[in-house]
Amino acid sequence: MAPLTEESLYEELTTLIRQLYHKGEADEIVETFQATLAANPTADARYGILTHWVDFYRLRKYRRDRQRRRPTYRERTTPCVACGYPVSHRHHVYDLATHGEHTQTVQLCANCHELQHLLYNALINESDYSQKLVNHMMYSGRVAPATFDQLLLWCRQTIAYEASKGWVSADKAGDEWVELRLHWSEFRRQSGAKS
Ligand SMILES: [Zn+2]
Numbered sequence: 001m002a003p004l005t006e007e008s009l010y011e012e013l014t015t016l017i018r019q020l021y022h023k024g025e026a027d028e029i030v031e032t033f034q035a036t037l038a039a040n041p042t043a044d045a046r047y048g049i050l051t052h053w054v055d056f057y058r059l060r061k062y063r064r065d066r067q068r069r070r071p072t073y074r075e076r077t078t079p080c081v082a083c084g085y086p087v088s089h090r091h092h093v094y095d096l097a098t099h100g101e102h103t104q105t106v107q108l109c110a111n112c113h114e115l116q117h118l119l120y121n122a123l124i125n126e127s128d129y130s131q132k133l134v135n136h137m138m139y140s141g142r143v144a145p146a147t148f149d150q151l152l153l154w155c156r157q158t159i160a161y162e163a164s165k166g167w168v169s170a171d172k173a174g175d176e177w178v179e180l181r182l183h184w185s186e187f188r189r190q191s192g193a194k195s
């Protein structure tokens, strides 16, 4: 195996931090490490710092992953709370990295679960790709408007929670932003007119 270089350790460190923390928090931690490393002029000192913290975050990630227990039969056979499909997954409304298993979860089928994460990405990451997919689903006629309403509500709860932690801007859970990104009132008007 190739010896670990400063670059490869730094790479692993930042990857672990991004897996363990939400974006805003991860950026802060990475910046702190950048400053610490810049303040240590010798390669040995930087190497020591990197190996120590890579071990630390590896252990933390291992513990976190172990906390993710397998869902029970009862959970899997709980109908999707958004559309009623008979098999579901757990979706964490609040961030798992911060809350472990003691977190707010909802049971969603694979389709609603995907839609939930697409909605989140469309609002938070300003992803055009997610926005287009959400729009495609909104006007496919295959997802009930009430299902969309419920999923959007949870999505906004997630964002409001993350905003309360200072990770994201609170505007992103607001009516104006939802309107701007998803043209929600137009969708509600059209879906209301059809039913
Ligand atoms: Zn569903």
Ligand SMILES: [Zn+2]
Pocket (backbone or CB within 6 Å): 090, 091, 092, 113, 117
């Ligand atoms: Zn999820």
